[in-house]
Amino acid sequence: MTTLFKNIKELVQVRTEPISFVSGSNMKELPTIKNAFLVVKNGLISDFGSMANCPTSKFENVIDATGKLILPAWCDSHTHIVYAGNREGEFVDRINGLTYKEIANNGGGILNSAKKLQETSEQDLYQQSKTRLEEVIKLGTGAIEIKSGYGLTVEAELKMLRVIKRLKENYPIRIKSTLLAAHALPEEYKNNKADFLQLVIDELIPKVDKENLAEYVDVFCETGYFSVDDTELILEAGKKYGLIPKIHVNQFNSIGGVQAGIKFDALSVDHLEEMREEDIMALKGTLTMPVALPSCSYFLSIPYTPARKMIDAGLPLALATDYNPGSTPSGNMNFVVSTACIKMKMTPKEAINAATINGAYAMGLEKEMGSISTGKVANLILTKPINSYAYLPYAFGSNLIEDVYIKGELYY
Numbered sequence: 001m002t003t004l005f006k007n008i009k010e011l012v013q014v015r016t017e018p019i020s021f022v023s024g025s026n027m028k029e030l031p032t033i034k035n036a037f038l039v040v041k042n043g044l045i046s047d048f049g050s051m052a053n054c055p056t057s058k059f060e061n062v063i064d065a066t067g068k069l070i071l072p073a074w075c076d077s078h079t080h081i082v083y084a085g086n087r088e089g090e091f092v093d094r095i096n097g098l099t100y101k102e103i104a105n106n107g108g109g110i111l112n113s114a115k116k117l118q119e120t121s122e123q124d125l126y127q128q129s130k131t132r133l134e135e136v137i138k139l140g141t142g143a144i145e146i147k148s149g150y151g152l153t154v155e156a157e158l159k160m161l162r163v164i165k166r167l168k169e170n171y172p173i174r175i176k177s178t179l180l181a182a183h184a185l186p187e188e189y190k191n192n193k194a195d196f197l198q199l200v201i202d203e204l205i206p207k208v209d210k211e212n213l214a215e216y217v218d219v220f221c222e223t224g225y226f227s228v229d230d231t232e233l234i235l236e237a238g239k240k241y242g243l244i245p246k247i248h249v250n251q252f253n254s255i256g257g258v259q260a261g262i263k264f265d266a267l268s269v270d271h272l273e274e275m276r277e278e279d280i281m282a283l284k285g286t287l288t289m290p291v292a293l294p295s296c297s298y299f300l301s302i303p304y305t306p307a308r309k310m311i312d313a314g315l316p317l318a319l320a321t322d323y324n325p326g327s328t329p330s331g332n333m334n335f336v337v338s339t340a341c342i343k344m345k346m347t348p349k350e351a352i353n354a355a356t357i358n359g360a361y362a363m364g365l366e367k368e369m370g371s372i373s374t375g376k377v378a379n380l381i382l383t384k385p386i387n388s389y390a391y392l393p394y395a396f397g398s399n400l401i402e403d404v405y406i407k408g409e410l411y412y
């Protein structure tokens with residue numbers, strides 16, 4: 001199947017030279033071609049350029065994009081979309097004055113979601129999760145990472161990961177799977193964290209490996225959850241099975257999680273709402289991608305990741321949703337990009353780089369996704385008629401996506 005997109009008002013994030021990610025002042029550059037064409041062949045981008053050079057040969061499918069922009073689909077490198085039920089009760093509790101921490105201490109939070117998930121069949125969990133996946137694809141997401149972490153027993157964690165595996169098999173977008181075994185301490189291990197960690201290390205990780213259920217390992221490294229030492233134990237165990245770290249750090253406190261991630265060559269360190277100077281400096285010159293989750297900051301009314309400080313210090317930054325039932329019940333990358341501009345003072349160029357090529361890198365997909373480059377997968381956003389790409393974050397809350405193409409095919 002060949003498709004020609006012609007008369008594209010602006011083709012955004014065009015990269016002719018291969019890049020892994022952009023950092024510092026390079027994040028301010030977003031190459032585009034105005035009045036462009038794009039050719040897709042067998043699901044891959046095969047050619048693009050200025051309309052003056054548009055091929056005249058016959059195409060099976062021709063799409064006239066007059067007035068519209070094309071961007072690479074969003075790369076959402078941090079989600080928890082496999083979960084059971086919702087937590088709107090806690091949302092109301094927070095409006096009435098309880099804090100996220102108080103709710104968690106009262107048996108709510110992650111433990112609440114774990115209880116619901118343990119009681120949900122694998123089939124039901126799949127049904128609930130696929131609805132969310134379909135929702136985010138229609139919102140322009142073309143690659144996604146999904147974590148376990150609401151199981152908190154060996155069986156329930158495996159159930160979550162098997163659901164992710166089924167999603168991978170049944171949907172055309174790229175999905176990466178992360179074992180987040182140490183997300184919260186189950187009630188029955190309340191006074192015995194060491195035994196829980198041992199269970200993860202001795203039983204869960206080997207079983208995940210045997211069924212080939214994950215490529216990444218995650219830990220919620222945070223005061224009241226898992227310490228830096230706990231984190232390192234899990235990362236070490238994961239490493240023996242080839243699991244690459246992508247970890248939750250610095251959401252509420254800076255306790256050394258960034259440094260632990262770097263020590264274990266984490267692909268990404270995520271959240272980063274609380275960043276000390278030394279955390280920023282530690283990331284300099286590493287291959288670890290910092291990932292900000294502005295929808296989480298918005299929903300919980302916690303600080304935003306200090307993007308300006310980080311980018312101005314020369315770091316790269318990726319943006320992701322964190323879609324989950326507790327801190328971010330939204331998987332809308334368009335909102336993430338807007339919020340990054342509005343609240344974190346990222347320019348539209350920086351935010352689009354962060355949500356495409358840098359997000360792809362944070363999932364190990366930078367060779368396949370995240371830019372308009374020949375040979376990359378044609379996962380594309382076709383906008384409605386708009387003036388410029390800056391209009392996307394500016395008009396926050398409006399759905400400006402006309403169509404999403406996955407592997408070059410229109411996604412309904």
Ligand SMILES: N=CN[C@@H](CCC(=O)O)C(=O)O
Pocket residue numbers: 109110113220248251296322324325326327328
């Ligand atoms: N912070 C840890 N995990 C999730 C939220 C967990 C929950 O509240 O269910 C997050 O990334 O925000």
Ligand SMILES: [Zn+2]
Pocket residue numbers: 078079080248322324
């Ligand atoms: Zn998360």
